[in-house]
Amino acid sequence: MRITGGLRRVWRYVRSAPGTYVWLAVLFVTTVALHHMSPVAEERFLRARSTNLRELSSHPVRVLIASAMWIEGGHWVPYAVLYSVFHARVERWLGTVRWLAVCVLAHVVATLVSEGVLLWAIRAGVAPVSSVDAVDVGVSYALAGVMGVLVFRIRGAVWRYGYLGAVLVVYGAPLVVGRTFTDVGHAVGLLTGLVCGPVAAGRVRRTRNPKETAAVGSD
Template sequence: MPPVPHRYRSPWTRTLDLADELRRWCSWWRRPHRPRRAVQTVRDHLAAAPASVCYAFTLFVTYWTLRGANEITDRHIIFSASTNLANMRRDPVQVLVASAFWVDGDFPWEFIITFLTVMAAAERWLGTLRWIGVFAIGHVGATLGTVTGIAYAVEHRLIPLRVALASDVGPSYGMSAVLAALTFRLRGVPRLLWAGLLIVVYVGAAVRGRTFTDYGHVLAMTIGFLIAGSAVFTTRRLERESAAHGLGPGPVLLDEADGGFDQPGGDRPEYRHQ
């Protein structure tokens, strides 16, 4: 049976009204059987964000891997996965990938909770492939920018050489880019407040800490703003061109057999082949 065409709508122009969302949640709260519906809501939320859930699970596994190793092995794993200047010169691709899945220090509660809540919400909005794209570009772009700055500073003797060997792992650059992209999920005053909050937090941390990691977070945030802003601008221009050619201002009709992972929420059962 041939696939049925359906209208594809880009998530970049699909904004969220917080007042409407609050009314929806109030209505949900007043309905009976809250515990059962809460369990189903959580299941639906996580089922629609497979990449975020897998990432959180991977951080859990890598943490316990380090806990089961002795201190020497622990340090060796962290330093071999770090995106410091020495590793980036030796094997950049491997450390760019590996560094995002290891966390140095205590149990990464804050990362795991953020992935299962905020990152999952972003993935549900963008779709898995776009979410991965924003996260990866933010992680790689901020890392390359930071390493370039370190290389320049070391070459001109502005910082000690030991900085080139420092450990630097974790998913915070990618998360910062996604948080910045989430600005365009909101509309009106909440959008400005969210963007302002991110700028104050990240720039303030960079001014106080003055570390390359803090500067990397600012760069990752900037990358997230640029990606999302460019995507929104391009999408709206395409919509205007479609309207000018008499195709209507709405979503474009595409002959797609399956929403797949590119369509936000497309991994849910209603988007799959029956």
């Protein structure tokens, strides 16, 4: 009975965040597919679906979508945990449409800014010209955005600012130590989520307040 009850609770949680778990299912399938490729074939395959400078200049929409369907490195389980902790919670809070809007915005903005920084670095002679073909796929920019918007869901000033400080360290420290274009992308993704937070949280509060909804309808 306990096992059955636990499974029911898990299923209810999954059903409450359909977008998160459909995305995870897609990532599981694509990760399994990568494990069946040779290292050379995998690199060639992912490069064609990367949001690198060459592919963005030729097929921007296609690679922006395709790059979010693959995980470089083939480690799916950690993302399953992160999606359940962050994505599912934000989707349950904002609803699937607003959660997806935050994900898309963070993914697109972070990609364009980080690739713009890389282009500047190549022209300045700081980065090698071969970087235009770098493999750049994954879901981490969207994850950073969701982690940013989640700040506005946490109750209590101590917990909220403690969480904010933690994510700022997680995504800010690599900018000081590594300073790669992906580090820039993660930081931009986080900032995008933080910018979206007040708007998303405000809209949810308004739609869930029946008195305010009635007042607006009577005007």
